[in-house]
Amino acid sequence: MEHPFLDLNLGEFSWCLHCERVHKTASWQAKDWECPACGAGALDVRPWEEVRGLVEGYPERPEEGKYYLQYPGESAQAAGA
Ligand SMILES: [Zn+2]
Numbered sequence: 796m797e798h799p800f801l802d803l804n805l806g807e808f809s810w811c812l813h814c815e816r817v818h819k820t821a822s823w824q825a826k827d828w829e830c831p832a833c834g835a836g837a838l839d840v841r842p843w844e845e846v847r848g849l850v851e852g853y854p855e856r857p858e859e860g861k862y863y864l865q866y867p868g869e870s871a872q873a874a875g876a
Pocket residue numbers: 811812813814815816830831832833834835
């Protein structure tokens with residue numbers, strides 16, 4: 796699915812940069828491109844595939860409404876370095 800104004804090809808799932816939760820892209824579209832969970836705007840939508848590429852172990856099909864942090868365990872890594 797195409798983003799309404801950014802040059803982004805969104806897949807079946809989209810991730811919210813604001814609340815870091817995942818919803819179906821169709822749910823974003825149904826809300827006129829507001830996050831179904833927190834109401835953030837279309838600028839905060841990211842393709843799930845992009846987030847998945849950043850974090851090892853994230854599934855191909857995420858659970859809707861679940862939190863998927865962009866930097867899980869960041870503080871632990873910093874402490875262990
Ligand atoms: Zn959100």
